Amino acid sequence: MPARFASITSGNRVALVVALALLALAPAALGRPAVTVSPPPTTPTMTVTGTATPSRTPTRTFTSTPVSPTRTPTPSTPTQTATITRTPTITQTPTRTSSPTATPTATTSPTRTTSPTATTTRTATVTTTPTRTATTTQTTTRTSTPAPSATPTETPTVEPPSPTPTPTPEPCTFPLDPKSIPPEVDRGTLRRWYGIGVTQATPPNLWLGGAVQWQNQNMSVPQGVPDAFIAEVLWVTTQNVRPCFVEVGDSVWNDDAGNLQQGYYWAENDATGYHARDLQVQVVRPPLGQFQRYKIAQRRGAYRVFIGGIQVGVSQQPGDTLHVETGVESNNVGSRILAPVGFQTFQIYDENGRWVPWPTQNQDVEAPATWQWSWPTATNGFN
Amino acid sequence: MQAWIRRNSLAALPLAVGVGLLLWIAPIRAERPAAHEGISADDGLVPARPALARTGGPYVRSSEAWGKAFHEATRRHVVSPRVEKILATTYGEVLNWTRSGRTLEVGLDREVYLVTVRGPVIVGGGRHPLSSFSRTYYVYDAPTGRLIEWGATILPEPEGSQSEFRR
Numbered sequence: 001m002p003a004r005f006a007s008i009t010s011g012n013r014v015a016l017v018v019a020l021a022l023l024a025l026a027p028a029a030l031g032r033p034a035v036t037v038s039p040p041p042t043t044p045t046m047t048v049t050g051t052a053t054p055s056r057t058p059t060r061t062f063t064s065t066p067v068s069p070t071r072t073p074t075p076s077t078p079t080q081t082a083t084i085t086r087t088p089t090i091t092q093t094p095t096r097t098s099s100p101t102a103t104p105t106a107t108t109s110p111t112r113t114t115s116p117t118a119t120t121t122r123t124a125t126v127t128t129t130p131t132r133t134a135t136t137t138q139t140t141t142r143t144s145t146p147a148p149s150a151t152p153t154e155t156p157t158v159e160p161p162s163p164t165p166t167p168t169p170e171p172c173t174f175p176l177d178p179k180s181i182p183p184e185v186d187r188g189t190l191r192r193w194y195g196i197g198v199t200q201a202t203p204p205n206l207w208l209g210g211a212v213q214w215q216n217q218n219m220s221v222p223q224g225v226p227d228a229f230i231a232e233v234l235w236v237t238t239q240n241v242r243p244c245f246v247e248v249g250d251s252v253w254n255d256d257a258g259n260l261q262q263g264y265y266w267a268e269n270d271a272t273g274y275h276a277r278d279l280q281v282q283v284v285r286p287p288l289g290q291f292q293r294y295k296i297a298q299r300r301g302a303y304r305v306f307i308g309g310i311q312v313g314v315s316q317q318p319g320d321t322l323h324v325e326t327g328v329e330s331n332n333v334g335s336r337i338l339a340p341v342g343f344q345t346f347q348i349y350d351e352n353g354r355w356v357p358w359p360t361q362n363q364d365v366e367a368p369a370t371w372q373w374s375w376p377t378a379t380n381g382f383n
Numbered sequence: 384m385q386a387w388i389r390r391n392s393l394a395a396l397p398l399a400v401g402v403g404l405l406l407w408i409a410p411i412r413a414e415r416p417a418a419h420e421g422i423s424a425d426d427g428l429v430p431a432r433p434a435l436a437r438t439g440g441p442y443v444r445s446s447e448a449w450g451k452a453f454h455e456a457t458r459r460h461v462v463s464p465r466v467e468k469i470l471a472t473t474y475g476e477v478l479n480w481t482r483s484g485r486t487l488e489v490g491l492d493r494e495v496y497l498v499t500v501r502g503p504v505i506v507g508g509g510r511h512p513l514s515s516f517s518r519t520y521y522v523y524d525a526p527t528g529r530l531i532e533w534g535a536t537i538l539p540e541p542e543g544s545q546s547e548f549r550r
Contacts, residue, residue: 174537177515180503182462192509226458235510243512246484256454268484273516273536274506277486280529281434303484315484329509364510 172244172269193335195369195380196233196327199348199358203240203322209297209349210236210324210358211306215342216286219252219382220260222334229253230335230382231265234326236296238268238303239319245269246296246303246315252335266305266313283307291342294326297349324348324358327380328369335382343378433490435524437473443528445469445496445546452498452521455533461502461519470497470541471548474531477522480541486532494525494548497541506535 201207212234221228233249248266255261264283267276286292286308295306298321305313326346328337346358357376365371370381449469456464470476475491489495498521507514516535524531525548 173512174514174516176505176513177503177517180462180505180515180517182460190505190508190513194509227460245511256451256458266486269507269511270483272481272483272538273534274514275481275483275532275534275536277484277488277532278530279486279488281488311487313484313486316482317484325510331508 170241170243171239171271172241174273191331193330193333193366193369193382194327195365195371195382196325196329196363197343197346197358197371197373197378198323198325198362198364199346199360200323200362201321201348205351206240206320206322207324207348207350208299208353209295209303209321210234210326211293211295211297211345211347211349211355212326212343213291213293213345214326215289215291216250217288217341218338219250219262220336220338221252221254221330221332223254223258225332225334226254226256228330228332228335230328230330230332230337232326232328232341232380234294234296235323236303236321237323238270238315238317238321240322241319242323243269244271244317244319245323246305246317248294248296248305248307248312250292264307264312266307268303268315268317270315270317277313279307279312283310283312289339291344293345320351321348325364327364327371328382330369330382333368337380337382340379340381343380344376346376346378433493434488435493436490437492437494438526440494440526440548442471442494442525442548443496443523445471447528448496448498448521448523448525451523451528451530452500455521455530456500456502456504456519459504459519461500461504464500464502464519467499467501467518468497468540468543469499469546470543471525471545472497472543474522476543477532480538481520481534481536482538483534489524489531495531496523496525497521498523499541504535 199210214232219230219232221230229251230253231249231251233247235245235247238244238246246266246268249264250262251265252260252262264279264285265276266279267274293306293308297304297306301318303315303317304311305315326343328341346361347355348358350356361373361375361378363371363373368383370379370383372379449466452469453464453466472495473491474485474489474493474495477495477497478485478491480497500519500521501517502519504516504519505513506516514535516537518538518540519535520533520541521530522532523529
């Protein structure tokens with residue numbers, strides 16, 4: 001054997017040794033990449049992953065902060081535990097109580113109650129009102145108490161509870177001023193008709209948003225009614241209460257010239273009022289009958305609004321989601337959806353940042369609007 | 384045989400180096416895109432830049448925005464609407480006033496008219512509480528005259544007095 005290699009030159013021998021050494025070193029190097037080249041590239045890669053994980057944590061912390069102030073007033077109502085659902089409805093009450101318009105507003109509610117499915121929610125509204133009335137009654141009682149006890153001893157006893165009944169206004173609610181109702185406007189025109197699917201979180205496990213897909217269909221509103229609209233919408237409540245919300249949808253209305261217009265929009269009701277944004281540029285409308293995706297999700301401390309996978313808006317509202325609702329809304333019975341609209345992929349963005357199917361499937365329907373569950377899909381219309 | 388060994392020993396050098404480098408780089412290349420895909424897929428597609436950016440003009444006249452806002456307020460049942468102020472400004476400045484969310488279609492430097500209208504109005508209804516406001520606002524895209532945003536708010540009157548864009 002050595003004799004056969006005798007003719008190999010010394011240079012070739014060196015090359016052979018180097019080659020064999022490299023082959024031997026290659027697997028060894030793979031076993032410990034950090035020694036030679038790997039540390040610089042590997043380290044940044046790991047940093048990216050590491051950064052992503054904690055970024056969710058601050059979001060939670062930020063979000064959960066406003067929960068406590070919102071919840072604080074809630075315990076003031078004793079039976080609150082059983083009626084968690086009605087917490088947001090209570091919000092409406094201060095508005096009504098403060099103004100004499102409370103009675104007409106109540107008139108609107110029963111009208112809604114005609115819808116069988118809506119009964120649950122509407123009844124809650126009615127129930128809430130007496131609760132507030134009771135609070136007023138308490139005040140009266142107290143007023144009468146000090147009257148007979150003009151004796152100084154009674155007065156200090158009455159004083160401590162007096163600050164207690166002071167109602168803390170719920171965020172995103174604004175008092176109803178009777179002057180803001182135009183005389184030429186019939187209260188009936190303030191009505192809305194819904195054909196929607198509804199799901200609700202169970203406190204304290206609130207959500208971070210919701211998503212759904214529905215088919216693109218033609219809709220219409222009566223001619224000559226300038227304020228009429230019809231819209232397919234996804235609503236996500238924020239700040240842990242019903243009055244605060246972000247919505248995204250597809251709406252139809254009459255323009256100034258009386259021509260039918262259709263467009264995507266997103267809007268929100270926050271601490272400063274109601275803000276609506278028309279979208280006409282970036283989102284592509286699918287062909288009739290095809291599904292469009294709608295999503296509102298809280299990420300990095302803000303609710304982000306998506307249509308068709310494109311982020312179209314950012315809401316700075318804090319807090320978590322108590323309700324996710326989707327379906328048709330119109331303020332005119334003459335509105336129409338020209339073909340049934342299919343819904344699918346009902347999701348909520350849960351507290352762990354995962355998209356999961358709606359845990360419950362309820363509805364709120366009033367003719368001529370329709371809503372029909374066939375879970376995991378649904379259909380609605382307006383005929 | 385000697386020639387075979389000579390040939391193969393020389394060939395082994397670049398081969399070994401090449402294989403070693405490939406094995407070395409492969410895991411690094413595989414990890415990088417995975418991290419980025421994870422982030423982008425989670426957040427959805429964010430437009431690289433807003434569709435409506437600063438134009439420099441020309442613009443519709445402020446009187447057109449004034450008229451549209453008045454008409455819009457009437458359509459929305461504002462009681463005795465009165466145009467309070469019209470400002471030639473940017474969308475970013477409007478956001479500084481509203482302190483609310485923003486649409487990503489419109490760039491912060493996009494030229495807009497902000498028109499505020501005084502007059503009581505009701506907003507909401509249905510599943511949402513009826514609310515009263517005494518001020519509504521309308522934001523028009525200055526280059527096209529299109530309504531970008533409207534709202535009803537408790538915010539105070541916006542500051543500023545410039546009602547036309549300087550050229």
